[in-house]
Amino acid sequence: MLAVRCTFKSEFFTRWLSVGGAAVTSYHSRMNDSIDHLCPQCGLCCDSTLFADVELRAGDDPKRLKKLGLTILKKTPAKLAFNQSCACFDGKLCGIYADRPKRCRLFECGLLKKVEAGELTASAALRKISAAKQQADKVRTLLRSLGQADERMALTHRYTAVMNEPLDFSDEDGGEQRGELMLAVNDLMTRLQRDFLR
Numbered sequence: 610m611l612a613v614r615c616t617f618k619s620e621f622f623t624r625w626l627s628v629g630g631a632a633v634t635s636y637h638s639r640m641n642d643s644i645d646h647l648c649p650q651c652g653l654c655c656d657s658t659l660f661a662d663v664e665l666r667a668g669d670d671p672k673r674l675k676k677l678g679l680t681i682l683k684k685t686p687a688k689l690a691f692n693q694s695c696a697c698f699d700g701k702l703c704g705i706y707a708d709r710p711k712r713c714r715l716f717e718c719g720l721l722k723k724v725e726a727g728e729l730t731a732s733a734a735l736r737k738i739s740a741a742k743q744q745a746d747k748v749r750t751l752l753r754s755l756g757q758a759d760e761r762m763a764l765t766h767r768y769t770a771v772m773n774e775p776l777d778f779s780d781e782d783g784g785e786q787r788g789e790l791m792l793a794v795n796d797l798m799t800r801l802q803r804d805f806l807r
């Protein structure tokens with residue numbers, strides 16, 4: 610949910626800061642710096658690598674968000690969400706920054722939090738982003754080779770679709786590629802859990 614988020618968040622925090630005290634200002638200035646520095650290089654929370662969908666919250670206007678281009682779906686009878694990859698993400702920036710849903714305004718991944726807490730340097734965070742993106746690219750390449758080329762579909766759903774296909778035992782390459790895909794997804798999940806989700 611972020612990528613341009615960087616910009617998003619910067620503006621969000623700037624507004625928030627206008628009512629905050631000096632210590633709060635200092636904390637959020639640091640947060641802004643991290644967002645501005647890291648998020649444009651990342652986008653994993655908008656491109657379906659981290660999330661398959663994002664739930665709407667109280668105060669979000671589903672009709673307006675739909676008009677703005679988000680694909681709204683009923684996740685449960687009581688919950689609305691929008692699909693990832695986000696239709697408003699251009700690969701680097703959010704196209705509906707001023708009107709983005711609440712969850713997008715508030716989300717901070719574990720990596721940002723660690724940088725803010727001084728547990729990780731910005732350059733170490735950039736290396737982790739780069740490694741996770743390379744691994745996600747590897748997964749996408751394998752999915753395409755295995756016939757799953759729908760780039761708008763969430764990564765996890767693409768993976769499930771491929772793995773649910775019956776295995777053709779006469780196709781050695783296909784079987785080998787499935788094995789590679791499983792390993793690549795496992796590696797990606799480990800990185801996401803460790804570096805971005807806690």
Ligand code: SF4
Binds near residue numbers: 612617
């Ligand atoms: S609306 Fe889409 S592109 Fe914008 S911050 Fe949310 S998930 Fe990312």
Ligand code: SF4
Binds near residue numbers: 612648717719720
């Ligand atoms: S996953 Fe974290 S670093 Fe990456 S764009 Fe989202 S908030 Fe920024």
